[in-house]
Amino acid sequence: MHHTQTDLKAQASQGVGARVERKEDARHLHGRGQFVADMHMPELSEVAFLRSPFAHARITASQRPEAGGEQVAFRADMADVLDIVAESMLPTYQASAQPPLAAGKVRFVGEPVAMAWAPTRAEAEDIAETIAIDFEDLPVYADVATSQAATEEFIHEGWQHHNFLTLKADTKFDELAAQAKLVVTRRMDLARHCMVPMEGKAVLAYWDHQADMLVVYTATQVPHMIRTILAKCLGMDQGQVRVVAPDVGGAFGYKCVLQQEELCVAWLAKTYRKPFRFLEDRREHLIAGANTREHHYEMTAYADERGRILALDAHIVIDGGAYSVWPFTIGLEPGQAVGNLPGPYAFRGYRCTTECVATNKPGFVPYRGVARTGVCFAIELTIDAVARAVGREPWEVRLDNLVPVELMPYVNVTNKHFDSGDYPASLRKAHEMIGFEAVRERQRQGEPDGRLIGLGFASYTEQSAHGTSVFAAWGTPVIPGHDSATVRVTPDGGLEVRVGVHSHGQGMETSFAQIAHEVLGVDIMRIRVVHGDTAQTPYSTGTYASRSLVMSGGAVSRACKVIAPRIRHIAAHMLGCKPEDTDLMNGRVFGPGGSVSIAEVAEAWYLKPQLLPADVDAAGLETTAGFKPKVDTGSFTYASHAVTVAVDTETGHVEILDYVIVEDCGTMVNPLIVEGQTYGGIAQGIGTALYEETPYDTNGQPLASTLADYMLPGATEVPRMRIHHFETPSPHTEFGAKGMGEGGAIAPPAAIFNAVNDAIRGLGAEVAQTPLSPRRLLEALARAEEAAASQARRAA
Incomplete structure (x- = not known):
């Protein structure tokens, strides 16, 4: 019929x-x-953690308070609990053992040292404040340079250096680089920042006496994996552990790993057979919550006279913090970086070294776009730098370098299987939607208020739903099937x-x-x-x-x-x-x-x-x-973003005037949800580009511990966005659908920085460090002015 x-x-x-x-x-x-914070239960105790005020120190003594001492636990009280260890099969990888509560030493400011519990959080905090801990200072490694220079007193016992791991790739680099007519080198830096979901960590655990089972309600993205690791660390059968994720108020990768607090609260419930709960407050999140995005790039592109890239040489250094997280390990970030740096481009010569370095900061956790926001930033700013060097429009050079539609499906230089799509068409459509010629004319005429107009593009691919072969190559403790x-x-x-x-x-x-x-x-x-x-x-x-x-x-x-x-x-x-x-x-x-x-x-x-x-x-x-898809290397969503900005060279303020997205995530199951995910991701990308940063001083002290210090984009900073959809079904999935939950967060920093650099190119300035605060922009303009004056003096 x-x-x-x-x-x-x-x-x-x-x-x-x-x-x-x-x-x-x-x-x-x-x-x-129904969030963890909404739950009520008889005899529920709230948990508070005493956290380290030092970035790196020995614990020389600890003492329970006289009042409430029976409601306090140290690591020694949890002798039956295993440390969190995330092993990896990657070569050169060094594992770290993360105790549920610090034992022997602390490795970052905010690391849990002890916990206290009481009927209310306030009472638990009062008890925690009376716990006495003595510390002895150790050398602090607050950045990758000081960490890599260390020769003793390493962050982890048994280590001989501070690199979690080093990954290398080399494909036809020497052969193709030798053919280049042009060599362009740039350095880019991304600041460390936090995920800041509406709901922080949240866990409630109790003992179900009828089922004889530990029940853990936790705000997690991965309930089955959390059951696996909780059972292992607590020495229990998995059948005796039930993990429930209720409503979860945002996660963005922050909640896809085992948190120390989850293990501690689960142990309390198992040990005392009563309910316990921990709710992370905003200050705890900003200080001790997982950090992300801190990448440093040295990029050298080898191109022909028209800007077609023949080979790329990259050195990437990632600040991985103190611990490698379970289950994805710190290897996920550098693995994604070395594999996805080439983006949607068709060059065949590639050499890349990626180092992930341990420092005295919170452990690095996957965040929306895992490494791809950084690599997109690096390759897209490089494309624009090449375009300036050859005197062509950046969008034209970008178009020449994209994988042509006639070559799809395409296996790129890092063996990524681009399954379907028309990458050049997305860029052409973004060029049309942003009104390229009208913006250029507006630039030529100038603004009545003296601001400078800039136009920027960025293209990317988002590897989604990658499976067994990819994670097996990364050697993570849990591999999806x-x-x-x-x-x-x-x-x-x-x-x-x-x-x-x-x-x-x-x-x-x-x-x-x-x-x-x-x-x-x-x-x-x-x-x-x-x-x-x-x-x-x-x-x-x-x-x-x-x-x-x-x-x-x-x-x-x-x-x-x-x-x-x-x-x-x-x-x-x-x-x-x-x-x-x-x-x-x-x-x-x-x-x-x-x-x-x-x-x-x-x-x-x-x-x-x-x-x-x-x-x-x-x-x-x-x-x-x-x-699982027919080809488990992933289905590839892609997009091109274009943005117009106005730059105030007196105040350093950047205003986003227009933002367009042309994306293709295959068959859209629900376009309304697709657009919501895209818009939300772009808001986070704008935060990465212009606002969000967790700076540290030389003692490893975080300098943004409240939302008065840690800046987030609000309604007035997120522009009206215009989106256009292509739908190129994947041949490997049901209905041709592709994943797209991270894409919106990948391109905005690159597109916005390219737009700002376009605006200030006549002043000889260039910016390549996130976030682009007014101070950083004004400093770049001052350096360019000083360099121009110096050159003029030499010429005279």
Whole structure:
């Protein structure tokens, strides 16, 4: 049978491609969300941590307070708990052992040294403040230079140097660099900053006496992996540990690793058989929360006379902080950097050395865009520098270097499998949307207020849903395989969809319902998506790397496709026809002489089995199915961003006047959600570019410990954005969908800096260090003015 046009439109209104409002928003907008902080439980104790005031010091003595000492724990009290150790198979890698509470020494300001608990957080903090700890100073390694120069008193015992690891790549570099007519060198630096989700770390654990089980409610992206490592560190069977991720108020990578506090609170619940909770406050997050983004680049491009890059030589140094996190290890950041630095470009000569260095700062944790924001910044500023050197428009040089559409699918110089798309078309469209010629004319005419106008572009690829082979090469402790989904038709014809990933703002409850609707036609309001509970969902490594929609969404599709013929088989018997003569759409099965609803089929299976055919599938109306893409090196989303800025050379202020995005994430399951994810990511990218920084002094003391010091973009700093979608389906995924959760955060720093450099090029100035604060911009202009004056004096 065939769908009618009307039927197809009705199905598309909720299925793949529909702009469906998010189901989960109803409870959040009405204040009915269930976050860890919303939970109440008899005998609940709140936990506070005493944190180190020193970046690197020995603990020479510790003493419990006289009042409340029985409500205090040190590392020595947790002798049955293992340290957090993230091993890696990468060559040169040095592992670090991270104790749940500092033992013997502290390695960054804010490291937990002891914990106290009481009926309220205030009382627990009062007890923690009376704990006596004596410290003996050790040399502080507050940056990569001092850390790499160390010859003794290393951060970790048994180490002989401070490099977590060093990665190298070399492909045809010497051969192709020798052919170059032009060599351009630049240095770029990205500042360290925090993730700043609306909800910080949050964990509540208790002992379920009926089930004889440790139950841990935690704000995490990866509940199944947290169960795995908690059980290991606590010496328990995984079957005796249940991890539940309730509503999670943002994560961005911050909550995809095991936190020390999670392990400590779980131990308290296991030991005392009572409920305990820890809620991170904003100051704790800014001081001791995971840091990210601190990359340093030395880039040398070898190009022909028109700016076509033949070879690239790069040296990347990453400040990895004090600990390598579980499970992804510190190796994820340099691994992504060396692999993704070439971006969407087609050059074939490449040499790169990436060093990840331990320092006395909080451990480096994956953050939205993992390394790709940095590498995009580096390669895109290099492209513009090459364009200036050859006297061409940067967008034209960028266009010449992009992988041509006729070469797709394309395997690039670092063996990334670009599966589908038209990279040059996205740049051309961004060029059109930003009004390139009009902006150039505006520059020529000048602004009445004296500000300088600049125009910048940036293009990138986002490797999403990469799987087994990629993570196996990185040698992480947990390697993703197939993701699974369980789908069950309820007795009244609704659907239960169970997935092992977890949502922290991505709209999965809506998107997965749309995928199930696409296959089975059940109204999405009758589809319940269950996630975040290890006791109720199939195993998944979780939500990270823009993988959930492709992996678990693919599994939902496959499971529904297993159930669909079972429904049609039962319905055909009820309709007196053959299954092949039926059609399933909009929640009904149509035959030549009539139709029955899925609800009627479900009633027959569950409640009226006398209506079933003799050869009915005994597996019934539920199944579990797995999925991973045909090529597990990932599906590649891509985009081009273009931005127009106005630069005030008197105050150093940068205003974003216009921002356009041309993106292609394959088939969009829900364009409304895609755009929301993109806009949110761009807001974070603007923060990276212009505002966010966690500076440290030479003693390793953080200098931005409140939101008065740590600047975030607000509503007035995020411009109105215009977005255009291409949809080039991936040949390797269900529905051709690609992941896109990180893309928005990748390109903005590069596009904004290129726009600012375009604005100030006539002054001989150039900027390449984030964030571009007014002070940094004015200093760059002053240096350019001084250099010009010096040159003039020499000429005279």
